[in-house]
Amino acid sequence: MSEREQGARLRADARRNREQVLAAARDVFLEQGPDAPLDEIARRAGVGIGTLYRRFPDRDSLVRDLMADNMRRGLDEMRAAVAEEPDAWHALVRFVRRMVELRAGSLGPVLSDRIRADPALGASRDELVGLVEATVEQARADGTLREGIGMGDISLLIVMIGRPPHGLAELTSRWQPARYLEIMLDGLAATNTRPLPGRAITATELRELFRMMKG
Amino acid sequence: MSEREQGARLRADARRNREQVLAAARDVFLEQGPDAPLDEIARRAGVGIGTLYRRFPDRDSLVRDLMADNMRRGLDEMRAAVAEEPDAWHALVRFVRRMVELRAGSLGPVLSDRIRADPALGASRDELVGLVEATVEQARADGTLREGIGMGDISLLIVMIGRPPHGLAELTSRWQPARYLEIMLDGLAATNTRPLPGRAITATELRELFRMMKG
DNA sequence: GATCATCGGAGGAAAATCCTCCACTTACAT
DNA sequence: ATGTAAGTGGAGGATTTTCCTCCGATGATC
Helix, strand or coil: CHHHHHHHHCCHHHHHHHHHHHHHHHHHHHHHCCCCCHHHHHHHHCCCHHHHHHHCCCHHHHHHHHHHHHHHHHHHHHHHHHHHCCCHHHHHHHHHHHHHHCCCCCCCCCCHHHHHCCHHHHHHHHHHHHHHHHHHHHHHHHCCECCCCCHHHHHHHHHHHHCCCCCCCCCHHHCCHHHHHHHHHHHHECCCCCCCCCCCCCHHHHHHHHHHCCC | CHHHHHHHHCCHHHHHHHHHHHHHHHHHHHHHCCCCCHHHHHHHHCCCHHHHHHHCCCHHHHHHHHHHHHHHHHHHHHHHHHHHCCCHHHHHHHHHHHHHHCCCCCCCCCCHHHHHCCHHHHHHHHHHHHHHHHHHHHHHHHCCECCCCCHHHHHHHHHHHHCCCCCCCCCHHHCCHHHHHHHHHHHHECCCCCCCCCCCCCHHHHHHHHHHCCC
């Protein structure tokens, strides 16, 4: 809420810089994890480190705003997908593709201690998880989603596919998430009937993981 | 060569420690990349930092020995797979499964500057790449491997699937590479006929990437 | 039981990272 | 046009992380 109001009152150049910092943070966190040096984020955003600290007083504040943005986009995309796509399978596929494109998996499903602090974040996360879960179950009922696939598999998919291998991040031209996402999606179709090892993380477990970490 | 002789002459406890360090390095490099702090590797190996430095005078030496070990295992596994499996597809699948199990993707396909230094390493890498490439082509000719898949896809697969998402590394119980590997393998089967975006990195490009990085 | 390779970690040096502060710049209201 | 409040960048000191040596203690091996 606060970041929205701040955002609206910002001077034009300041707002632009803020967006650039968020975009750079998305990339850097995706590549290096949530402990990545803030200096590098500023450098990639093309702003001074002072500018970054002016807008985001500390790391948590940046992480929180980024997560909020990811959640908002995720919810928007998921709602639109459910509303506009002909069935649950196509809604899921569209959602996952968009999330990977938007680098919205940058902070992973597990970032507990920083997330828990903000109740609003938890609420939108729960809503998103609920939507995805319902769609996953619908797709399975339709016989379009492979047997045994759960909501947790979808979350992990977005995180795994979106992250460039070490050392390959700079060579963006050779890193093609979309290619591997499509292979993975084909593996998720119901035409594949081999039983899978393990099982998906459930929404409940996901919430418990949050509590366990660094708590 | 030198690490083999050293290994043989080592006292029993020293050899055990050396193995533990290598095993820990495999995990830590996989999780954090080749710049991970050596202290953490020593800690996870359950040895003092002094012990690590005694056995591996500097980071490069550790990285090189680990790569050498990965290459040796990779070649062994690939040769055995080609010799024992009924066809190219099954050989490929077995190879990839073993590599992920062994965490042999820990250093990724791109780790140029440290690799180039050692010519023996380059040689075994070339041999392994050649074997995989031949098998990939055979499988495609057999009509068992999906159209458009190349050697580079297999390399990337091993790296991507083997790496735990940020923050999930400690919770080994919930991180199941095998599950996602199987989904991916199903996506690689020839029964999937949708055209894929992009294309695989070729062996030649892989070698060029080496030269570009940090060179 | 003696010997000597090996071990572990304290600790100083070096590097990376954090984060404040302020002289300079710029958008925009008037 | 101009004044001015908002915004900017990055130097630099404080702090933390990481490196890597050194040496007294340990325990494997004969």
